[in-house]
Amino acid sequence: xxxxxxxxxxxxxxxxxxxxxxxxxxxxxxxxxxxxxxxxxxxxxxxxxxxxxxxxxxxxxxxxxxxxxxxxxxxxxxxxxxxxxxxxxxxxxxxxxxxxxxxxxxxxxxxxxxxxxxxxxxxxxxxxxxxxxxxxxxxxxxxxxxxxxxxxxxxxxxxxxxxxxxxxxxxxxxxxxxxxxxxxxxxxxxxxxxxxxxxxxxxxxxxxxxxxxxxxxxxxxxxxxxxxxxxxxxxxxxxxxxxxxx
Numbered sequence: 432x433x434x435x436x437x438x439x440x441x442x443x444x445x446x447x448x449x450x451x452x453x454x455x456x457x458x459x460x461x462x463x464x465x466x467x468x469x470x471x472x473x474x475x476x477x478x479x480x481x482x483x484x485x486x487x488x489x490x491x492x493x494x495x496x497x498x499x500x501x502x503x504x505x506x507x508x509x510x511x512x513x514x515x516x517x518x519x520x521x522x523x524x525x526x527x528x529x530x531x532x533x534x535x536x537x538x539x540x541x542x543x544x545x546x547x548x549x550x551x552x553x554x555x556x557x558x559x560x561x562x563x564x565x566x567x568x569x570x571x572x573x574x575x576x577x578x579x580x581x582x583x584x585x586x587x588x589x590x591x592x593x594x595x596x597x598x599x600x601x602x603x604x605x606x607x608x609x610x611x612x613x614x615x616x617x618x619x620x621x622x623x624x625x626x627x628x629x630x631x632x633x634x635x636x637x638x639x640x641x642x643x644x645x646x647x648x649x650x651x652x653x654x655x656x657x658x659x660x661x662x663x664x665x666x667x668x669x670x671x672x673x674x675x676x677x
Contacts, residue, residue: 434469439576442611443482446473464504468513471497475520480613481643493517508538515547519554522656527551542572542581549584556659558588579605579615586618591662595622613642621669632673639675648677 434456437449450473456466471493476482478489497517500510511534518527531548534541549565552558565584572578586601599622605615620635639646648667655663671677 438469438472440611441476441609443477443480446477446482449473462503464500464507464510466500467496467503468500468507468510471500471513471517475517479520481645490521494521506537508534508541508544511537512541512544512547515544515551519547519551519656522554522654522658524551524555524656524658528555540571542568542575543577545571546575546577546581546584550580550587553584553587553591554656554658554662556591556657556662558592561585561588579608579612582608583615583618586615590618590622591657591659591665593625595626598622599626611642613639613646616642617666617670620673620675621666624669624672625665629672632669636670636673636675646675648675651675 434449434452437445437452450470453466453469453473456463457470460466474483474489474493474496478486478493483489494517497510497514500507501514504510511530515527515530515534518524518530528548528551531544531551534544535548538544545564546568549561549563549568551561552564553561562585565581565588568575568581569578575581582601582605586598586605589595589601590598598618602615602618602622605612606619609615616635616639620632620639623629623632623635648671651667651670652663655666657663657666
């Protein structure tokens, strides 16, 4: 429970503390799926946010822990939810969709499963389905500690439809909840740039680089998370206009 509170804060310091708690959990009970699922979440966020010394090693460790959690308890819905999350960050959206749906088979009322299903669908280019799943997540848990991710899923879907103004609105809602996670600012920067609001776009880009100083367009292309080439180009083009370095 201590680790869960820290995990939901999504910043470098809280994740370090969460990992310490989760390591203790796994030492006390090596067969408890929840401990490994939590570690998978932490490793994946650290890799994506540039908070780990080796992003590649953290991504590999995230996948190992998530798969171990599901192997220990295949019928644990949250283990499947966290495996879906790891697939999302790995850019494997079709696997993420299948795994989130497996979580919903186990727990049809899981708002987090609906939320991550919505994110994976958005990144896979299935925009209407993404918005529907994300709205279901928000109806089921309107004060969910992870609802910023649900907002982001809707934002991504709207952005890929060219509905930049609405996409920015949903991204702002995510940043109001969690200001330390750079992912929310990507659509703010790219959307504003596509609308010709250069000052707003630059401010969002500066915030991205403050949070992840090493981030480049090359890095985004290397792991874009989006699966459709046109969606990747739309994002990169907007971020380039906003001022992110090549």
